[in-house]
Amino acid sequence: MKQVFCRDLGNDCDFxxxxxxxxxxxxxxxxxxQVHKIVLNDEIIEAVKGVMKEV
Ligand SMILES: [Zn+2]
Numbered sequence: 001m002k003q004v005f006c007r008d009l010g011n012d013c014d015f016x017x018x019x020x021x022x023x024x025x026x027x028x029x030x031x032x033x034q035v036h037k038i039v040l041n042d043e044i045i046e047a048v049k050g051v052m053k054e055v
Contacts, residue, residue, distance in 0.1 A: 001055050004028055008051035011036060024052065 002024045006015040015035065017027035025040075028048055032038040040048075 003053050003055045004048055004051060006031065009047060018055070024048075 003018045006013040017024045
């Protein structure tokens with residue numbers, strides 16, 4: 001399972017996403033848009049993958 005903490009992306013935020021790659025990216029995309037008003041682009045997607053951990 002993969003896990004991403006929003007905090008690791010430089011946000012003061014306790015959100016975390018876990019699941020397979022598709023689920024994590026979908027959850028992060030929805031969270032980023034709703035909470036941080038950010039639409040994921042290639043650069044952000046790379047950053048998300050960079051802080052993604054295998055758990
Ligand atoms: Zn967040």
